Amino acid sequence: MNEKDKAPRFVALCMLGVVLFNFPVLALFNVGGTVLGVPVLYAYIFAAWALLIALMALVAER
């Protein structure tokens, strides 16, 4: 990927992260219950975090 194209993609990923880890999206998962035995909020945060890192790896290494 062209170096120039990387900048907007990274900025977009940062914004995605800001949305994922903020009110109100965070509030949607701030509920009881579990996913595979793990409380929903914890599961969501770690899954979203892993997803964000994977996308960053994709952009960085292309």
Place this chain on the structure above:
Amino acid sequence: MLLGPVIILAAFAYLGVLFAIAYYADQRADAGRPVIANPYVYSLSLAVYATAWTFYGSVGRAASDGIGFLPIYIGPTLMIALWWVVMRKILRISKQNRITSLADFIASRYGKSALLGGIVTVIAVIGILPYISLQLKAVSASYLILVQYPEVVMPPVLGEASVRQDPALWVALLLAAFTIAFGTRHLDAAEHHQGMVAAIAFESLVKLLAFLAVGIFVTFGMYNGFGDLFGRAAAVPKLKAMMTPLEGVAGGYASWVWLTILSMMAIMFLPRQFQVTVVENLDERHLNKAIWLFPVYMLAINVFVLPIAFGGLLHFPEGGVDADTFVLTLPMVEKQEGLALLVFIGGLSAATGMVIVETIALSTMVCNDLVMPVLLRMRSLALNEKPDLTGLLLGIRRGAIVLILLLGYLYFKLAGEAYALVSIGLISFAAVAQFAPVVLGGIFWKGGTRKGALCGLLGGFAVWSYTLLLPALARSGWLPIGLLEQGPFGIALLKPLALFGLSGLDQITHAMIWSMLANIGGYVGVSLVATPSVDEHRQASLFVDVFRQGGEAGGARFWRGTASVPELHSLLARFLGAAAADEAFEEYARSRGRRWRRDPLDADAELVHYVEVKLAGAIGAASARVMVASVVKEEAMTIDEVRTILDEASQVVVYSHRLEQKSRELEAATAELRAANERLKELDRLKDDFVSTVTHELRTPLTSIRAFTQILLEHPQVDAEQRSKFLGIITKETERLTRLINQVLDLSKIESGKAEWRESVLDLRELIGDAVTGMSQVFEERDIKIDVDVPEKATPVRADVDRIIQVMLNLLSNAAKFCEPGRGRIRVALKEEAGALRVEVRDNGPGIDPADQGVIFDKFRQVGDTLTAKPHGSGLGLHISRQIVEHFGGRMWVESRLGEGACFAFTLPHG
């Protein structure tokens, strides 16, 4: 059974390993084969971010509010996504200006201001002290707990242990000695500490493995996996509430958001992060991998925080065990002494890593931006005349390291006991966040000025001291607690924890709101009002436009004056040592195609700038400026001149960019036109040639036909034998005419792409046989011997049978034509090649002159003297044959020497 001596021995053994790694890496670096020059070590060294706070404190925080520890790691992940834009720029600027610390960066940006560098240093040192005290507290507490094994007893509160028995003091002194050995062995102009970076990367591995080991032990050893652990926790109402922590908590989201922002700043502006990310960076491209590897590290080290926290809360339901120590105490109550020792080592590695890098970074700042500027200005010391100052520089740094660690210890004694680990650390985060506006503003906004930066920093730092540092001291009993409860002099509006009546927020959020308001407000407001000086104007442009400047020489444009080479050399030698100075001058001379000490060097603006930048690496930008100014006579430039240069430069850059682009476009268009014109001319010429050749070729048989028909017409009395001979000639000539016309039509079809191709899979052996049989009559007539040499099996090819037969017949008849009747021999061979089949037709005729071999495939080219020899055929056969072969992806060529026959060959790719 663990005993104090065993633990201490293990700790020393671990430090010994670290030292060995650092020593090895330094050796390799000196030999020019660095071990740390790869993105993986770089990423691991960034993980110095994870300190004892992460190792012990995260669990403590998680045990009180569930996910409250996570913004500290999610924030950096978000910030790192922006590194491509922000950090790449900082890296480029720092490399071009030999920036060696954060203070240097800020001072350099705002006109190489020594005052600003000093202030940044003071803020950084004071701001980081709580953070260092946190590490000391964690290490000494973990030792005091572990030494009680197998009992789990919290360490005695402050005051009960005398200073001499206090492990924290010993830890501080030991770390000081260790850091001095690591970081100040010699003076490097680029401030690279490769040995230290290697050791830090190793420490990052150790602390990660230790933490994962505890996590796995708690989750799968003490409980049956995540589900079991969280299920049991959910049965306890208090713990169940922690699973949805964001509701009901006052300012739950605000605190989450501010912690995220705070750690976004911390990952950039903690002095140690700046050190490993920027100063120790060997290659900008390492950023590519670090951008995702470092977040992966943070994710990995956090996976087991919540399980350990819940495990601890379930195991010690009655309290009495500090949650900050769960990582250590859980293995202890389970009688896992090996694991407990590993945890202690892990915590030690987390703490030592932080302390080593942080104190090296701070000591560089203290030396370059605080002490040296002052010493250099003291005329009574006459430092300018000393021949070698490297010893002094190292001495100052070593002193600074000891001082900083002792101050950290002092803070620990004064204020450390009242707070949990994370709360102590956050105070430091809030302090370094004060650097964010001046740095980020500095690299993206040319309008930021020195006065603005001073106001912003001082304002933000003042508010930080008032709202965070003061309460910390008051809570520990060193200031009257009334200050917090009633406000100073009883003025409620000035209460440090509810400034101007802003209440209902947690302490950090409250402090961040007010300090950022003061900081950004002061920076932007004053910058807009104040007029920048010449230096500021120049530096602003160099920083903001770093990607548009032409390398290190960019700064030389702004200098006018006179200097002498020996003076510049001796200046560099005083601070770097003679050998390093020689090396630097050699490098400079080489870059200009000269030899140092052999060819004269000009003491021009570029050399002066080069020396200043080199010097900045050792003593900081502000001091370097002062020193260089002391040996050169500088002509002051007015601000208008600088502005003119800048404006001219940027306008010229823009213009020349545009011009270049225009002329590139024009050139491309011209080249295209020229090529098209050439092609048209060529086509025109070819058409003319073609028409004239065709008409010529048509006229020859026509003339002969006309002549003979005329004879027959005018002389009806010609006898029967003669008549039939004439008619035979006429028939032959018409056949020739027909053939020629057919070939011309064929050629025009092929060339215009209208020819019909019927592709099928065919066996070349069969095809060769058919062609040879078809020609057998001709061979017999001319008494020519023919050999066919085909293998037993041949890979089939895809092509048009009729066309390939046409090619074969053409080659065979050509061969027959050129063979001497009676002695002719033709050999046809079929051979397998890589990916293709090759057909050869070899004759023993006169051969073809190498000079003609290139053109015989052209239209109407016939070899031989056309004046004496009658042409054989139309001259189109070979041309058409080659077109056919090339259509099917093959190629056709001839090998021959005069007098030795000719070999025509073609290939067809496997079908």
